[in-house]
Amino acid sequence: MNLRDLRYLLAVAEHEHFGRAARACGVSQPTLSVQIRKLEDLLGVVLFERGGKVAAPTAACRQLLDHARAAVAAAEAVLATARSLRDPLAGRFRLGVIPTLAPYLLPLVFGPLREALPALELEPWEDQTAALLERLRAHELDAVLLATDETAPDLMGVPLFAEPFMAALPPEHPLAAREAVAETDLARDILVLSDGHCLRDQALEACGQTTALGAALRASSLTTLLNMVAAGYGTTLIPGLAAGAAQDAGIVLRPLTTWTGRTIRIVWRAHFPQRPAAEAVGEVIARRLRGYTESTAATAA
Amino acid sequence: MNLRDLRYLLAVAEHEHFGRAARACGVSQPTLSVQIRKLEDLLGVVLFERGGKVAAPTAACRQLLDHARAAVAAAEAVLATARSLRDPLAGRFRLGVIPTLAPYLLPLVFGPLREALPALELEPWEDQTAALLERLRAHELDAVLLATDETAPDLMGVPLFAEPFMAALPPEHPLAAREAVAETDLARDILVLSDGHCLRDQALEACGQTTALGAALRASSLTTLLNMVAAGYGTTLIPGLAAGAAQDAGIVLRPLTTWTGRTIRIVWRAHFPQRPAAEAVGEVIARRLRGYTESTAATAA
DNA sequence: GGATCCCGATAGGTGGCGCCTATCGATATC
DNA sequence: GATATCGATAGGCGCCACCTATCGGGATCC
The missing domain is CATH 3.40.190.290 (D-Maltodextrin-Binding Protein; domain 2)
Structure with missing residues (x-):
């Protein structure tokens, strides 16, 4: 699993739409579909309910979002802290x-x-x-x-x-x-x-x-x-x-x-x-x- | 930046030794050296002081470790939660x-x-x-x-x-x-x-x-x-x-x-x-x- | 003081995978 | 039934993480 995957997960969960989430992530829609699919296979959990007008996060997905957000935020904190430490x-x-x-x-x-x-x-x-x-x-x-x-x-x-x-x-x-x-x-x-x-x-x-x-x-x-x-x-x-x-x-x-x-x-x-x-x-x-x-x-x- | 990079960072910081950290991560020592080096370039911060008997984490590195640990732990939590949600x-x-x-x-x-x-x-x-x-x-x-x-x-x-x-x-x-x-x-x-x-x-x-x-x-x-x-x-x-x-x-x-x-x-x-x-x-x-x-x-x- | 060992860095080659564009199939809308 | 939209699939490409082999430096040991 990758931080990128978690970012993709958060993006789709937020937009409830693969295309818009892909645009927000700066990647193509197929890329996002494939990566989310791989993440679902890895986790053994269906993350989104496709087919309707929207791609709705499943109950399982919602339980993962907080952890995913925490991981991404901590990684951002590493970058931000490093930026502030850059001056020797x-x-x-x-x-x-x-x-x-x-x-x-x-x-x-x-x-x-x-x-x-x-x-x-x-x-x-x-x-x-x-x-x-x-x-x-x-x-x-x-x-x-x-x-x-x-x-x-x-x-x-x-x-x-x-x-x-x-x-x-x-x-x-x-x-x-x-x-x-x-x-x-x-x-x-x-x-x-x-x-x-x-x-x-x-x-x-x-x-x-x-x-x-x-x-x-x-x-x-x-x-x-x-x-x-x-x-x-x-x-x-x-x-x-x-x-x-x-x-x-x-x-x-x-x-x-x-x-x-x-x-x-x-x-x-x-x-x-x-x-x-x-x-x-x-x-x-x-x-x-x-x-x-x-x-x-x-x-x- | 990648979760893998953060795991490598934590491993080297813990072992204070590239070779042992590499073994702990299941990769070769050159791999670890290169990846840590890339991470240092990305962050703009020297993470380890090499050359002595040990690879000592710098002060900047120590400030990053907590965030890195948090990110890795949150990612693990995603996996663990998913495991518990696997049963439909x-x-x-x-x-x-x-x-x-x-x-x-x-x-x-x-x-x-x-x-x-x-x-x-x-x-x-x-x-x-x-x-x-x-x-x-x-x-x-x-x-x-x-x-x-x-x-x-x-x-x-x-x-x-x-x-x-x-x-x-x-x-x-x-x-x-x-x-x-x-x-x-x-x-x-x-x-x-x-x-x-x-x-x-x-x-x-x-x-x-x-x-x-x-x-x-x-x-x-x-x-x-x-x-x-x-x-x-x-x-x-x-x-x-x-x-x-x-x-x-x-x-x-x-x-x-x-x-x-x-x-x-x-x-x-x-x-x-x-x-x-x-x-x-x-x-x-x-x-x-x-x-x-x-x-x-x-x-x- | 030269041989040896240990450390991390470097070089070169390879495979996996994330990304793209193009296209498909399904569904909703008019 | 034609059109638009959405996500999935197919095929190809390029990057990069990884490996093995090797190097250079520093400590240690007869």
Whole structure:
């Protein structure tokens, strides 16, 4: 049985006339007669009483009409829904963001994203790199914003902007007197985030260290880390976009003597069909941050 | 778009694997790949993300699945309903019966009909011949029980049984003393039903008359007519099946000297597809009344 | 790191079937 | 009895769903 057959059935039932129903369906009358006949054979039920002036639906036919209508309507709904989903820049877009980036980047880009991609329903999801990649591969996220450079054959992505690291010092710290700070100078009393944060590894690498101050002091969030620095527990490296939050916490910020930082990328599955949406989101973020990166570079210079 | 396409869509979405979905659908994997691809082109939407270990439904696809399921389910409902309607001796059967027959015949045949045709939902409808034929031609009735012999090219039917007329007399009437009564003897003071009842015309014809006693006295129902006879207003001819009701009303019944009566037929539209049901109903009624007719004939003889 | 396996896509060929036009048979109308 | 209308039938054509065979890519395994 076919949707076409059901449409023919509905047409004849409505018009009670094969010729007119055929015209309404855009086919010839013999076509309709044959198809209805086949449908009757298939169903084992006589659908129409021919011979009078009209082709009257039988009682059995009337009992089938509602189901037939429902089937045709549902099929139409598939088409209509598909039409509304056709725009790749529309629909839900679940974007994973690492915790050391999300609170500082998202406020900057929500506005431009809404403006540039009004039909895209952005759903941010905050987690650490490994968890984000797991969710991405499980199709629970559409794309992720990462600060690491690893590449995988099943994933692809593009760099969006470079985010410089800055030295974060307690106001009374000796290094706070300098214009710029060398990473190695921070190594002595640097504080880092807890395991799993990519920023932790990057900060340690920048300082040429592999271990940091006492494990008990490892902060589980950047906010906590900033509060610890402000309280004089030690120093740290923070990503540039967190500068505002750091200053609010009463921390002294100093550029590094040689540019050091991380590159933020947007990453999606290699076969992700909504790739245009991922690229568009990346483009909007990159454009919004272009000026920021340049001005920061200028300040550091 | 086709129901088959939707089934394929559902299969791939369920198995998340083209090969297994193909096996489940009973087609080859290339067939499924091509058809899904065509569906994607038609809808303008990518339905599955290929390339990983699994073929994962996209977000757009998931939004279509419910509609697709509804369409397939409705189509299945058409088939299932048709299967249950396949028996021509099942379903609603609207049977028109004339008023001078219905109250006396139906109690006799309801039982046998329920027993012989348990799946047939009999819906009796009582009205005069002309109205019944109108409703029959308008497909508002499936068959009618008539006492007239007219035939029409768009109708057909079979005789079921012959119903003798009997003379109905007030107890004190002079003719009540006789064993049998001649129709012509009744002519003097015969009462008849109102216009539209076929029994009216048949009674008048049997007596060789075309007019009857005063128009004001024309009874609108056989019950009223019997009451009028019992009250001494006059005589009448009644159909044999009403004998019981007549005697209950205190009327004297006498056979006619020469057999006179009417033939009850069941009539349906010439193109009525449920003809087997009409014939079966007729058969049950005829069989139930066979003994009656013979015994009546024996009584009259 | 080459061989192997698994996945979905592609190519080429074939049969079924839905569609057409032309025509018929039956029925209703004048 | 001639005409018009309706649905059924006949014959032919072209599309398309289906098959088998094969390909290309990616993961896995000695």
